[in-house]
Amino acid sequence: MAKTRTPDFKAPAGKNELCRLSYAQSLFKPRAAAEGGEPKYGCTLIFNKKHRAELEKQVAETIVAEWGPKGLERAKAGLIKSPFLAGDGKEARNKQTGDLHPGMGPDVFFIRPSANKDRPPAVWWKDPNKQEDETAVYSGCYGKAVLNCFAWHNDKSGDGVSFGIQGFQKHAEGERLGGAGPIDKEKWSETIEDDGPAPAETAGGKGASALFGD
Numbered sequence: 119m120a121k122t123r124t125p126d127f128k129a130p131a132g133k134n135e136l137c138r139l140s141y142a143q144s145l146f147k148p149r150a151a152a153e154g155g156e157p158k159y160g161c162t163l164i165f166n167k168k169h170r171a172e173l174e175k176q177v178a179e180t181i182v183a184e185w186g187p188k189g190l191e192r193a194k195a196g197l198i199k200s201p202f203l204a205g206d207g208k209e210a211r212n213k214q215t216g217d218l219h220p221g222m223g224p225d226v227f228f229i230r231p232s233a234n235k236d237r238p239p240a241v242w243w244k245d246p247n248k249q250e251d252e253t254a255v256y257s258g259c260y261g262k263a264v265l266n267c268f269a270w271h272n273d274k275s276g277d278g279v280s281f282g283i284q285g286f287q288k289h290a291e292g293e294r295l296g297g298a299g300p301i302d303k304e305k306w307s308e309t310i311e312d313d314g315p316a317p318a319e320t321a322g323g324k325g326a327s328a329l330f331g332d
Contacts, residue, residue, distance in 0.1 A: 129172060143252060144159060165226060
């Protein structure tokens, strides 16, 4: 399905501009595609609206390379599917309740980059030679992604532009999205003494159910 493809680039480009990672689990394990397609790696990347210009530039270049200058007019008319999704739009909401998913809102937009199952994204933090896992790089942390932009055509869906993801580097911690995550064992740990006698209520083979009465 991929056609014209840009070289890899890092987004966002600014030194202090970080995107927020969501649905991080699919960076580490391919997710089944809709309509029986091949499983793919991927994630959701959430950006502040003010950081959209660099990504729009890549999309515009891809459109012109694939469909010529008139492709931009087709895109504005909605005839080429955009990879940009509104942070307060339909795709940002829970289908059952209509509530916004954590991390979404009117000041952000998001993209859903993907990678083929034979090309897992590089995921790292401080050491570029260490492939991190979801314990360190999780939904809610902040970082920068290595992306590419490509044009596609589908007989059912028409024409569109999407992002591929080659890698993600975590830069900063953030409040976890979609779950509490692992607990801090040092905070909650208590010293465990050697086993003492069993409670009297459980003696004589009554079992733990005797603690709660009949």
